[in-house]
Amino acid sequence: MIHCEGLVKIFKSDNVEVVALQGLNLSVGAGEMMAIIGNSGSGKSTFLNILGGLDRPSAGQVRVGEWDLLKIEDKQLVEYKRKTVGFIWQNNARNLLPYLTALENIEMPMMLNGKVDRGYAKQLLEWVGLKDRMHNKLQQLSGGEQQRVAIGISLCNHPSLLLADEPTGSVDSQTSDMIMDIFRKLNKEIGVTIVIVTHDMELAGKVDRVVAIRDGLTSTEFIKRNPNLEELGRLSEHKSTFEEEHEEYVVLDRVGRLQVPKAYLDALQINGKASMEFDGEKIVIRPPKNEKLA
Numbered sequence: 001m002i003h004c005e006g007l008v009k010i011f012k013s014d015n016v017e018v019v020a021l022q023g024l025n026l027s028v029g030a031g032e033m034m035a036i037i038g039n040s041g042s043g044k045s046t047f048l049n050i051l052g053g054l055d056r057p058s059a060g061q062v063r064v065g066e067w068d069l070l071k072i073e074d075k076q077l078v079e080y081k082r083k084t085v086g087f088i089w090q091n092n093a094r095n096l097l098p099y100l101t102a103l104e105n106i107e108m109p110m111m112l113n114g115k116v117d118r119g120y121a122k123q124l125l126e127w128v129g130l131k132d133r134m135h136n137k138l139q140q141l142s143g144g145e146q147q148r149v150a151i152g153i154s155l156c157n158h159p160s161l162l163l164a165d166e167p168t169g170s171v172d173s174q175t176s177d178m179i180m181d182i183f184r185k186l187n188k189e190i191g192v193t194i195v196i197v198t199h200d201m202e203l204a205g206k207v208d209r210v211v212a213i214r215d216g217l218t219s220t221e222f223i224k225r226n227p228n229l230e231e232l233g234r235l236s237e238h239k240s241t242f243e244e245e246h247e248e249y250v251v252l253d254r255v256g257r258l259q260v261p262k263a264y265l266d267a268l269q270i271n272g273k274a275s276m277e278f279d280g281e282k283i284v285i286r287p288p289k290n291e292k293l294a
């Protein structure tokens with residue numbers, strides 16, 4: 001569904017250039033639900049905005065389904081945004097209309113797109129658990145319920161890809177769990193591919209695959225050891241940690257480059273150069289033997 005290779009995004013303003021993505025590699029299969037984590041400023045939102053067609057890449061490859069987002073023309077981009085992607089932001093509810101009902105809010109973008117499908121609008125509200133509240137005005141709904149209406153709206157155009165940027169950033173942990181359950185259900189039932197950007201490791205731990213971005217590059221990937229244990233985990237008393245549940249992998253690009261975590265380099269006081277040895281089984285990276293280089 002998504003294939004990125006060497007994706008670069010440079011922001012230019014006056015004489016300053018910011019390289020937000022420095023050659024990012026990532027593939028996401030159709031029907032996958034995964035999370036992207038990373039520190040503030042690592043490039044997560046930039047990446048999501050490119051996938052959503054809200055921003056243009058500077059170089060590299062980025063394909064979503066049949067679309068090549070580097071080469072796409074402006075007119076096609078409008079079509080891509082209308083037909084392929086749905087977007088959810090942290091404060092999506094701000095874009096909703098408080099004096100309309102939940103159902104009317106869902107129907108509004110359908111109307112703007114030229115066709116209201118009331119049956120589907122109702123179905124969407126049912127999927128997000130708001131069947132009984134569909135005739136309530138937005139202002140009568142809680143923040144979490146409004147966010148669920150926003151999830152419904154993101155699916156109005158039957159997208160094959162749903163992008164969520166900090167979707168639970170402004171709700172409590174119970175609502176956050178409910179929103180994740182809705183994503184999982186949508187992913188299973190309608191097969192929509194879901195990419196969630198988050199700071200929250202606990203939230204990230206609820207999906208099978210988590211990719212960490214550092215300084216505009218994919219650095220580490222975490223894969224759930226046993227996805228099927230999730231249900232058991234929910235029922236059991238023992239709350240396992242993210243590390244217990246996930247296997248951690250370092251990501252190598254096509255030519256074998258990898259990012260060594262800064263904490264490791266600091267701990268070994270490696271700065272600029274290191275010695276690397278292969279002992280037949282392992283690759284060992286150490287501070288340079290020549291002290292002058294250390």
Ligand SMILES: Nc1ncnc2c1ncn2[C@@H]1O[C@H](COP(=O)(O)OP(=O)(O)OP(=O)(O)O)[C@@H](O)[C@H]1O
Pocket residue numbers: 011012013018019020038039040041042043044045046047
């Ligand atoms: N429109 C822009 N113009 C100039 N620089 C930008 C622009 N948008 C983002 N940046 C810069 O690109 C880098 C990556 O920003 P981005 O918002 O993608 O990070 P992020 O990982 O989503 O951070 P956060 O978690 O804080 O939202 C940052 O250094 C940011 O300052």
